[in-house]
Amino acid sequence: MAEIATTGNKGKGIRSDCFVTLELTTGGGINLQLESKVGVMYGESIRKLALEIMESLEIKNANLKIEDAGALPLVIAARIEAAVKKLHKTDKEYLLPVPAEHVYATARDKNRFSRLYLPGNSPALMINAGIHHPDGIILDLEDAVAPDKKFEARFLVRNALRSIDFYGAEHMVRINQGERGLEDLEYVIAHNVNLILLPKCEHAGQVLAVNRKIARIREMRQEVQSEKRKAKSEIEEKNSEIWLMPIIESALGVINAYSIASSADNVVALAIGLEDYTADLGTMRTLEGKESFFARSMVVNAARAAGIQPIDSVFSDIGDMEALRQNVLNSKALGFDGMGCIHPRQIKVIHEAFAPSSEEIEKAKKIVFAFHEAEKKGLGVVALGNKMIDPPVVKRALNTINLAVKMNKLAENWRESYEI
Numbered sequence: 331m332a333e334i335a336t337t338g339n340k341g342k343g344i345r346s347d348c349f350v351t352l353e354l355t356t357g358g359g360i361n362l363q364l365e366s367k368v369g370v371m372y373g374e375s376i377r378k379l380a381l382e383i384m385e386s387l388e389i390k391n392a393n394l395k396i397e398d399a400g401a402l403p404l405v406i407a408a409r410i411e412a413a414v415k416k417l418h419k420t421d422k423e424y425l426l427p428v429p430a431e432h433v434y435a436t437a438r439d440k441n442r443f444s445r446l447y448l449p450g451n452s453p454a455l456m457i458n459a460g461i462h463h464p465d466g467i468i469l470d471l472e473d474a475v476a477p478d479k480k481f482e483a484r485f486l487v488r489n490a491l492r493s494i495d496f497y498g499a500e501h502m503v504r505i506n507q508g509e510r511g512l513e514d515l516e517y518v519i520a521h522n523v524n525l526i527l528l529p530k531c532e533h534a535g536q537v538l539a540v541n542r543k544i545a546r547i548r549e550m551r552q553e554v555q556s557e558k559r560k561a562k563s564e565i566e567e568k569n570s571e572i573w574l575m576p577i578i579e580s581a582l583g584v585i586n587a588y589s590i591a592s593s594a595d596n597v598v599a600l601a602i603g604l605e606d607y608t609a610d611l612g613t614m615r616t617l618e619g620k621e622s623f624f625a626r627s628m629v630v631n632a633a634r635a636a637g638i639q640p641i642d643s644v645f646s647d648i649g650d651m652e653a654l655r656q657n658v659l660n661s662k663a664l665g666f667d668g669m670g671c672i673h674p675r676q677i678k679v680i681h682e683a684f685a686p687s688s689e690e691i692e693k694a695k696k697i698v699f700a701f702h703e704a705e706k707k708g709l710g711v712v713a714l715g716n717k718m719i720d721p722p723v724v725k726r727a728l729n730t731i732n733l734a735v736k737m738n739k740l741a742e743n744w745r746e747s748y749e750i
Contacts, residue, residue: 335416337482338409339451340397346454348401352413353393360384360391366398379403383410383424404489405453412482428492428522435571436500436524438598441465441736442639443668443684444677445502449474451483456490460497462674468502471514472529480506484517491522500524502575505540512543519547523572525598530606531576532583534593541594544572575599575641579606584625587632600633601670602626604643617653619660630665642669651679658683686734694734697727699745 333354340349355361362380366373380396383406396406404426411424445466448455451474459467469487471480491501503518504527505511515526528540574597576590583590584607591600604622608615615621626642633640642661645654658680661669668684671677686694696714701724704712712719734740 333417335413337412337416338401338405340399344399344454346400346402346405346457347452348399348406348409349397350409350413351393351395351397352410352417354389354417355391355393357391360389361393363393363395364398365396368398368400376406379406380410383407384414386424387411387414387418387420387422389414389418401453402457402493404493405486408485408489409482412485415485416481425521426489426493429495432492432495433522434498434524436573438571438573439639440500441668441733442500442599442641444680445500445641445668445670446674446677447474447504447644447670447672450487450503451475451479453486453490456494459674460495460499462677463497464499464671464674464677465668466500466502466525467496468504468527468670470504472504472506472511480510484514488517488521491518502527504529504577512539515540515543516547519544519572520551525573525575527601528574528576529603530579530583531590532580533586534589537574537576537590537593537597540574541596571596573598575601577601577603578625578629579603580610581607581625583607584628587628588635591632591636591638597636597638599639599641599667600629600636601641602629602643605646617657626661626664626666634665639667640665642666644670644672645676646672648673648676651675654679655683681737685737685739686730690730691734691740694727694730695740695744697724698731701727702745 335352336350338349339347360381362377364373364376364380366376369376376396376398380394384392384394394410396410398406401409407424407426414420442465444464445468446459446462446464447468447470448459450469450471456469469490471483471487475483487503491503501523502525503514503523505514507530511528518526526540528536531537574594576597578584578587578590578600579602587600591597602622602625604615607625608621611621613621619626630640642664645657647653654676658669662684669680671680697712697719700714700719701712712724731740735742
């Protein structure tokens with residue numbers, strides 16, 4: 331009996347995707363059957379692309395059926411390649427070109443107020459996600475993808491990283507746990523990713539294992555490029571540093587938070603995942619958050635001690651914006667620099683609440699101005715009115731000013747016209 335592979339999604343409500351059925355045969359060439367909602371306009375282009383992919387993957391004889399619901403070329407290519415590789419072992423890849431404007435590095439200390447989770451096997455949610463302007467886009471290969479879809483999701487995430495314009499958002503991928511997560515890296519490291527999220531991180535060894543795997547993938551690619559006498563790709567040139575964000579989701583992870591946060595130079599943030607953490611404790615997650623106060627405080631302190639960003643968990647009620655706002659303010663008060671989100675409507679609220687308020691900016695301006703005036707006079711202490719200002723207060727004020735400038739809430743040259 332011939333083996334058949336299927337990939338993709340179909341049915342009511344499915345859009346921007348396709349469902350591929352592939353059967354390898356012993357003769358007869360490529361028998362292509364296409365059913366497409368946009369066949370009148372794009373049928374010929376889809377057929378041409380499908381045959382090109384099969385040829386590039388060296389498949390000469392097969393029955394290929396594509397049920398298309400308006401999928402972009404990057405999706406069709408991912409679905410066909412995944413189907414082929416379910417049945418046929420090959421190192422060949424079908425890679426669409428990467429527009430130059432999609433390739434950019436991100437800074438170690440960039441703002442990470444919001445990171446938007448997107449299921450790694452749902453193209454409809456990926457295509458326009460960048461227009462909402464989150465600080466980061468997370469293409470999720472872990473919990474948001476069903477176990478039997480994880481293999482094919484890798485190809486879609488890889489193609490999305492290469493082909494979709496995220497409008498400056500940091501390209502993030504949450505890999506799976508353990509060996510499966512290390513295998514995930516093979517599909518994203520050379521393909522325009524900026525940051526990898528490590529789920530359920532419980533010890534520093536998991537971080538080091540990811541870095542060893544990244545180094546090995548790059549070594550192997552360099553060997554292949556050397557043999558072909560090719561220079562580094564533009565992606566590898568610009569994305570020379572790949573950042574890591576471990577996620578603390580268990581009691582053991584909380585206890586080991588500092589060793590995880592300080593385990594490698596490319597760890598730039600430490601996040602907490604409260605759904606799994608509270609499940610590990612055997613308690614319920616509440617809006618008040620008493621059950622997670624210790625863990626969140628540990629994560630904040632571990633991150634600050636390691637000199638990286640502490641990032642809070644997601645807020646799961648996508649309909650209550652006022653409750654979200656209060657949650658963000660509580661998060662900010664605990665010392666977090668950002669949080670995850672599961673719906674685009676949450677992004678604006680998160681940004682506004684994490685940004686410095688007008689009162690915070692005014693207070694910081696007075697402190698920083700007084701600090702600079704004291705410096706000009708050669709004074710060793712800073713005074714504001716009748717109060718002496720300690721160095722940590724000045725440092726916090728400077729951070730507030732820098733953040734306000736970054737977020738365009740304050741002009742960079744504000745001191746030129748400032749009067750105390």
